[in-house]
Amino acid sequence: MPIFRRLAAAALIAAGLVCSLHAQSSDPAAERGFAALQRGDADAAAAVFQSALALRPRDAVLLYGAGLAANLQGRDDDAARLLKRAVEAEPRLTPAALALGEIAYRRGDLDLAVRTYEQVLAQAPSNLAVRARLDAWRAEADVEGRFEAFKDDRFTIMFSGPAQHQLAAHATKTMGAAFFKIAAALGSAPSAPIRVVLYTERQFQDITGAPEWAGGGFDGQIRMPLGGASQNLPEFDRVLTHELTHAMVHAVAPRNVPAWLHEGLAMRFEPHDAAAARRMLADAHVFVPLASLQEGFTRLNAVQAAVAYEESAFAASVLVDRIGSQGLAALLQDLSAGQTVEQAIERFGFTFAAFESDLSRRVGAQPLARRR
Numbered sequence: 001m002p003i004f005r006r007l008a009a010a011a012l013i014a015a016g017l018v019c020s021l022h023a024q025s026s027d028p029a030a031e032r033g034f035a036a037l038q039r040g041d042a043d044a045a046a047a048v049f050q051s052a053l054a055l056r057p058r059d060a061v062l063l064y065g066a067g068l069a070a071n072l073q074g075r076d077d078d079a080a081r082l083l084k085r086a087v088e089a090e091p092r093l094t095p096a097a098l099a100l101g102e103i104a105y106r107r108g109d110l111d112l113a114v115r116t117y118e119q120v121l122a123q124a125p126s127n128l129a130v131r132a133r134l135d136a137w138r139a140e141a142d143v144e145g146r147f148e149a150f151k152d153d154r155f156t157i158m159f160s161g162p163a164q165h166q167l168a169a170h171a172t173k174t175m176g177a178a179f180f181k182i183a184a185a186l187g188s189a190p191s192a193p194i195r196v197v198l199y200t201e202r203q204f205q206d207i208t209g210a211p212e213w214a215g216g217g218f219d220g221q222i223r224m225p226l227g228g229a230s231q232n233l234p235e236f237d238r239v240l241t242h243e244l245t246h247a248m249v250h251a252v253a254p255r256n257v258p259a260w261l262h263e264g265l266a267m268r269f270e271p272h273d274a275a276a277a278r279r280m281l282a283d284a285h286v287f288v289p290l291a292s293l294q295e296g297f298t299r300l301n302a303v304q305a306a307v308a309y310e311e312s313a314f315a316a317s318v319l320v321d322r323i324g325s326q327g328l329a330a331l332l333q334d335l336s337a338g339q340t341v342e343q344a345i346e347r348f349g350f351t352f353a354a355f356e357s358d359l360s361r362r363v364g365a366q367p368l369a370r371r372r
């Protein structure tokens with residue numbers, strides 16, 4: 001159910017790798033670009049690196065910076081291409097190789113991810129974090145090496161063995177039907193095939209490290225545990241449709257969509273009853289400020305997660321009913337272009353604060369301002 005947000009660039013920035021590179025660089029353009037990245041201003045960083053690259057197209061540090069900026073902008077194809085060029089130009093540029101490995105992994109290119117991390121480890125054999133990640137990826141590659149693939153224009157479904165063949169065919173049908181409904185609501189559809197991997201319960205836990213309550217996940221590909229799927233197909237379909245929505249929202253708006261909206265939309269297509277969600281919140285007298293539901297829910301315990309999901313379903317449903325499908329498409333575009341949800345919502349003639357206090361009023365909770 002959750003979106004696993006493994007943002008390579010964000011993680012690297014947090015790890016201080018950008019800072020150290022920043023300090024080493026005596027190039028004023030690169031310095032300006034990395035400073036913008038550290039501020040979180042991906043658009044400014046991308047512009048700086050791009051114009052510097054026009055003069056020095058093979059500069060590894062500039063290629064690395066441009067790759068990070070593209071990653072933060074949600075342009076993973078470009079990010080992978082730029083980082084590959086950075087590593088080719090300077091194989092010892094470890095931060096670039098680390099970012100490339102993470103992005104390759106998220107895009108489902110396990111071979112490239114493993115190869116890249118092997119190169120990093122050859123240069124830094126004592127790096128335990130890299131070794132652990134590489135071990136996990138090799139184990140995953142080993143599992144997937146035994147998988148079969150079911151492919152059409154829209155989906156690639158990976159599964160293990162004839163026992164799962166029927167379920168994989170069923171999954172293709174379920175997603176095919178949901179795809180058009182979701183595409184119509186989002187006003188757009190992904191052009192690249194969506195990759196789905198079907199796991200045993202054990203493989204799913206080992207590979208994703210997802211919380212126990214998770215019935216599936218999306219981290220660039222849809223990952224589904226098959227525990228009990230054949231006994232309960234409607235539940236399997238519900239979770240699969242939920243994850244498919246994440247994949248399609250991600251394709252339309254690869255960055256900046258708040259978790260409550262991502263999850264709420266995913267639940268809308270399951271379909272999840274938004275009126276029941278409102279009643280649940282009203283009965284419990286809870287309304288969590290949406291700002292605290294901005295990031296993913298994987299760190300929440302099961303009870304907190306239940307509230308977070310119900311509120312997301314309720315909030316997204318009220319929002320979509322209010323702004324319509326066309327409005328939703330425009331909102332997602334604005335978010336992905338870098339606007340905050342507070343800014344993006346103003347085009348509809350109301351403020352985010354007003355939207356939020358209307359939600360809290362509808363569940364009978366105290367107005368937000370008075371609870372602070």
Ligand SMILES: [Zn+2]
Binds near residue numbers: 002003266
């Ligand atoms: Zn979800």
